[in-house]
Every structure is written in structure tokens, then in C-alpha cells.
Amino acid sequence: MSNRFPMIICVVIALLLGFPFPAYSDEVNSASEGKLIRMVVLSRHGVRSPTQSAETLAGWSAQPWPHWPVQRGWLTERGARLTEAMWENMKLHLINSGVELKPELVFVRADLDQRTQSTARAILDGLGMGKTPYFVAQLPLDPLFHPVKSGALSFNAEAVHEDILRQSGGDLEQFAHAYSAELEKISELTGPLSPELCREWGLPSTCGLADLPNKIVANDKNVGLQGGLGIASSLAEIFVLEYGEWTDRLPAWGRADEAVLRSILPVHNRVFDLVNRAPAVAAPRGSALLREIEAALDGKHAERQVKQAGLVVFVGHDTNISNIGGLLDIHWQLPGHGDNAIPPAGALVFELRQLDARREVRVLMCAQSLETLHGWTAADPIDTAMPVCRPAESASGNPAEYSLSDFSRKVQEAVMPEDISLYMNLIPRERP
DSSP: OOEEEEEEEEHHHHHHHHOOOOOOSSSSSSSTOOOOEEEEEEEEEBBBOOSOOOHHHHHHHHHOOOSSSSOOBBBOHHHHHHHHHHHHHHHHHHHHHHHHHHGEEEEEOOOOSHHHHHHHHHHHHHHOTTTEEEEEEESOOOOTTTTTTTSSSSOOOOHHHHEEEEEHHHOOOOOOHHHHHHHHHHHHHHHHHOOOHHHHTTTTTTTGGGGSOOEEEEEOOOEEEEEHHHHHHHHHHHHHHHHHHSSOOOHHHHHHHHHHHHHHHHHHHHHHHHHHHHHHHHHHHHHHHHHHHHHHHHHHOOHHHHOSEEEEEEOOHHHHHHHHHHTEEOOEEEEEEEEEEOOOOOOEEEEEEETTTTTEEOOOOOOOEEEHHHHHOTTTGGGGGGOEEEEEEEESSSSEEEEHHHHHHHHHSOOSSOOOOOOOEEEEEOOO
């Protein structure tokens, strides 16, 4: 009885905070939850500095942008600590679910950026496995996370343009009009655009975000949305990153509290979906990674370390998660963050569970709340850094739960047939 009591407390805390702990005990597994056999996770990196140049940011607002303590696009120390704290709580879930956390049973692979490698290290630290190496590709670009940019695959630019336009409803300006309130609010936060940027678009020097036209830019290597919508989406994300980095001040020059962030995040989420879930974008960018996730879940992966692991974590980017969501046609709603949001260190979680004679795959999205990102410090109890997890849903609105065979079939129907070599030149990275 004494051994069960601490676990019961942890389960109660988890349920109160929204984490999907199974109803699990030492003696019996809940019939509805089953036993957790394996977990495969696709994680975004944690809080980072903006990836845009100082010149680009100056074009978006003449106000003095905050000085970040790291290089452009790098994970910050606070971003690492938030990620580590999140995974300390994930560790509790895994242990209570019977997943063994041994070096030979955990496999972590990270993209080559500093922010993804440092996030991988923070995840292992949170799991209490700080000496366990993570893996990276010894290549200029990792084709698992960047199959198009690395040159392994390419976009059909015409199909990309058609898909994005179709998903916008056929008219980008009408699409933008639906987010006029968000554009106006972001304009209030940033102040005027630079006269130089306005002139680049052939507009008067006093133009605002809503005045900028919108256009799809696509070639065989890159895709994006330029204009007011694209800038507004990036600004909303930057303000969330600022909110996570500094506990003693508000983002957007002190003007954006949590309520304001909630009000502007829909434009970021929707624009991000518009581009990254478009079939002609998601298929070439996400097929290889989705095949890896399915093979790791099924225990049939060609790589021995992946095949035997009870926990497999791929550390990439929000684009990777959005691509996978688009391929599987699954969606999620995180309180405060909004529809299909992918917050810093957000994790798309695939659980393989044994229910009697059947194996089932369940998909969840996990992330720390806005309140946690901004307010949590190392002086606070670790359980207050617990992520909120919500079941993903299929297009029909039902929970994204599949028999293992149905999930494998769904993956095969979604992915492109091209096979990419993903494990050549893979090397372990030890703690420096």
C-alpha cells in the first residue's frame, strides 16, 4: 500500500493539470487505457531567439527590439530549462506506465541546429539520462527533417501554389479579411511598418500590415506566404517566444499579456496550417519522417537501437509536426494556444498500447501552457511545469486512435513512395 500511495498522488495531480496518465496501478492495467508498450515522440525545440535578421525585424517595427542572450535562432538557457522540466514530468508518466528508461531503451535523434541539439540534451536531462547520447546526421542537412532542402526530394511548385490557394478558399485577400481583427491588433502592438518596407510593396510610406498584399512564393526548394499574413504570423510567434523567455516583463514592448497573445495566435496557427499542411508541401517534407514514426512504433525499424527502444524521440521543428498532422489529417486544440498550435517544446506523441489481444496507437499533442512558459521558474515545484496533453482528433472529430494495422495502413496511404536513406552517417553526440 505504501508503494502505491505516491503514485496515486502523481496520477491525481496529472489529471488535474490535464496530463493523460492512464489509470494504472501495480496490480492491474485499466481496460480502457491498456498497457503502454512504446512511445514515439516528435518534438519541437524549446524557446529560442528569433530567426529573422535585425534588418527584417526593423522593417516590421521601428521600436527597439529586445536583446536576446543567444545568437539568432538558438535555444536559450530558459528554453532548455523549461524543456527539461517538461520532460521530468513526462518521465513520471513513462515510469508509472511501465516503460523502462535505460540508455539502451531510449533513442533520441535531433536535427543539426543548435536549438534542436540543445533541446535533445534538455530532454535527456529531464529524463534523468544526462550521460546518454543523442544522435545526429553527419551531413550538411539532415534529410529526415529537411528532405526537400537537403535535395533528397523537391516540391512541385505549381501543385504547392494550387493547394495553398485552394485551402485558403480560393482568394488570399478574402482569407486575410477573416483575420482583420488580429492584423489590426498586431499593428497596434508593433506600430508603423518601416517606410522602406512599404516602398518595397509599392505602397505609401505610412502603410500598415493589413495594407500589404499577400502572395504565395513557391519553387522546387522553398515555399512561403509573403505579405501581411506572413509577417503577422511571424510576429505572433515571436511575441510568444518573448513571453516564454522573460518572466519579469511582457512581450511586444510590454503591451501583450496572455489575453492579448490568445487573441492574436489564431492568425499564426491558421497561416502555419495553410502552408505546412498543404498536401503538396506535407507529402515531400513529411513522408520520410512519418514512415520512421510508424516503423519505430511497430518495432520493425531497421535500426537496432530504434527497434528495441521503449521511447523514441525525434527533435525537429514546428514545420515537421505540422507536416505530419497534415499527412494524417489529424487536429488538436491546446487551451490558450489554440487550434493545431505547436508551442515551444510542443510534442506530438504516439503511444502504442496493448488492449487485451489488440495493439492500439493513440495520438496526443502535449505542450506547456502560456502561463507555465511565462511564469514557471526553477524555484517552483516541478509538477507545475507539467505539460497539458490533449488527444488529437481525426477529420471526423473522433479521437485519433487506431489499431496498429489500421495506423500502418493509414501511413502507407499518406506517404510518398520515395525511399530516403536516413541512417547513413548517423553519429552519437555525448555531453560536451
